[in-house]
Amino acid sequence: MPSTFHGLTRRKPPAAITKKKNKKRKRSVIAFPKMAPELCPEVEEVEDEEDEEDMEEGAEVLGFKLKPSASSRFHAIQPLGNLLLLGGPSSSANARDVGLGALRILPDDLLLDVLAFLPARDLAVLSSTSRSLYVFGTHDPLWRTLVLERFHGDFLFCGSWRSTYLASASRTLPLPPSETLVIRNFYSDYLFQSWLCASIEMKPEWLKIDNIERRRGISVEEFIDTFEDPNKPVLLQGCLDTWPAMKRWNRERLVRICSDVKFAVGPVEMTMERYFKYSDAAKEERPLYLFDPKFADKVLELGSEYEVPIYFREDLFSVLGKERPDYRWIIIGPAGSGSSFHVDPNSTSAWNAVIKGSKKWVMFPPEIVPPGVHPSADGAEVACPVSIMEWFMNFYAACRTWKKRPVECVCRAGEVVFVPNGWWHLVINLEDSIAITQNYFEKLPPCLCGALVRSNLLNVLDFLQKPNARELVSGTKDRVNLFDKFKTAIDASYPGMIHEVTAKVQEKMAEKKRPSFWESVTDAKAGGFKFSLI
Amino acid sequence: MAKMIKLVSGDGAEFEVEEEVAFQSKIIKDIVADADDVIPLPTVSSKVLIQVIEYCRKHAAVNSFPLSPSSSAAAAASSSSSISYSKPVSDPALRAWDNEFVKLNNSSLFDIVIAANYLDIEELVDLVLETVADRIKGKQAQEIRRQFNIENDFTPEEEEALRRENSWAFQNN
Helix, strand or coil: CCCCCCCCCCCCCCCCCCCCCCCCCCCCCCCCCCCCHHHCCCCCCCCHHHHHHHHHHHHHHCCCCECCCCCCCCCCEECCHHHHHCCCCCHHHCHHHHCCHHHHHCCHHHHHHHHCCCCHHHHHHHHCCCHHHHHHHCCHHHHHHHHHHHHCCCCCCECEHHHHHHHHHHCCCCCCCCCCCCCCCEECHHHHHHHHHHHECCCHHHHCCCCCCEEECCCHHHHHHHHHCCCCCEEEECCCCCCHHHHHCCHHHHHHHHCCCEEEECCEEEEHHHHHHHHHHCCCCCCCCEEECCHHHHCHHHHHCCCCCHHHCCEHHHHHHHHCCCCEEEEEECCCCEEEEECCCCCCEEEEEEEECEEEEEEECCCCCCCCCEECCCCCCEECCCCHHHHHHHHHHHHHCCCCCCEEEEEECCEEEEECCCCEEEEEECCCEEEEEEEECECCCCCCCCCCCCCHHHHHHHHHHCCCHHHHCCCCCCCCCHHHHHHHHHHHHCCCHHHHHHHHHHHHHHCCCCCCCCCCCCCHHHHCCCCCCC | CCCEEEEEECCCCEEEEEHHHHCCCHHHHHHHHCCCCEEEECCCCHHHHHHHHHHHHHHHHHCCCCCCCCHHHHHHHCCCCCCCCCCCCCCHHHHHHHHHHCCCCHHHHHHHHHHHHHHCCHHHHHHHHHHHHHCCCCCCHHHHHHHHCCCCCCCHHHHHHHHHHHHHHHCCC
16 A cells, blocks of 8 residues: 655655654665675776676675666766775765765765755756766756656656756757766765665565465455455455456556556656656656546546455445546556555455566564564555665565564555455555555445454544644545545445444453454554544 | 753753753654653764753643644645645744754854754754755856855856756746
């Protein structure tokens, strides 16, 4: 599910970059091992190609494979460990410090935050003051913000954001002059890690574990009993066989039927065609994601060429009709795009169907906070949300030794993942992917004397009553009255249900708590349950 | 009587401050939550700590919601498809005070931002970063070099290439 807390846009993956670099996104820089001397670029001037090979070999030493994508437009940035090989951290050996003057005392992330305040022209001027500032000033994420702010979705991506800005600003096609300078002898763990995270593929060992339950052709009842009620994830196969989308949604056709229609991509809107031009060429740590909640309204074929799998059709929010919050998205993105860890704040469950491509999922049950994740008290925000690559590099290994391990899988074309209410999840596309995801509130079983302790209806009502629900519920025009509207609508469609459910749940609360997914005692929500319609 | 927290600078000076002032720093807030009222700050000199406390004192009085969990989320929530900007300090008197506060030389400013970053005082970090950016804006390359004592380590050929690249891109702006 899309994350909601990166302080940028709700219900959207962390694709957007704010004008001021998002303060919450502190990179956890790992100390890189020294690279063997024969793999380091020579101190004297060398050919550009050799530098590129050295960088690649360096990455391989660390166990990473580089993406095949286009751009070789980078500097020969090395991790700080290499500086030691040259006889010590003297300033003169590191081009970084030489060219910063008084600014060298600032750590890299703060320096980049200063640069994030600069308009394009000032950034370009600054880049011409020294080699070091050229490296910082051409840091591509800075130029991404500048492009998106000035040109919104109306740009033709040409290899890098900086080139894209220059080309768009000068209003010429073909391509601008290629970047002329490659700066060597520049040592920085921060920028090296930034380059690494943008350039590497997922390691095979990160994809090995696949411990999710898989089912094909089960009945709705079996799904509800085995997975929905006990709140367990499952990967369902065979549900998309009837979808026209499976045969028809290829890139050429999508571009054709969507023509000039613009779709939500991060903070801007773009046509499909322009988006694909970007996603083919982009080599970024956090690629922009096409993620649109109105796709079915914008292009009617899209809405008509898929249908909700049978398991998920009972959806309480449908009583709100047109006033329901955003509930369905088309998701298109290249390898490396995705969402880092989050929980849906609307207390909904979700399903995610892959039409093309494949996704890696990592999921933790509600009561287990993933390593490296620090949610705020109300769950609305996650402090220091690391990028997906960073999370795998720095935290994934840790949880593999835990007793309570996450649920993991690779979901391929034609398969659907069910994400239960309250579960933490991280998703990353392993290749160009097209998917549809939808949120829903499962209808309560007619007989409430089943094993249910936690009622999703009450969760939703409870959630809508919270003071910050206004901020957290996306896509509605009238958030303040949503609680009243919803309650009224439920009372109209299912009279007496709320009352009945409240009573049942309060009964259950008084009983012994049922074991959670991992058989630990507490159900995270139960303890804090406070609900009253009075 | 307000609860007092004791901060100890790197050079051993001790400063007693009201809890709400000290809590402008998220780090201190977390530490104190673990019941520790004396907080050593070995990387912060007393000179810098005095200035940081001064800022926190001024802002504690104004800042009714020190937690501010929704500052960026709420700003984004109301305009979900636009790029969100940092929350501006809305009170003009406070902004004026801030502008006076940052009338310091570069070296002092950098010390403050590094300390504020360490202590996780978000608004102070943002204030200083923006101030430094303001000292870059609108200047030519040589002026910027002078401002920050930057050595020009380009070769003449590289400089020429850069000049061409920039002028091509920005001649109409």
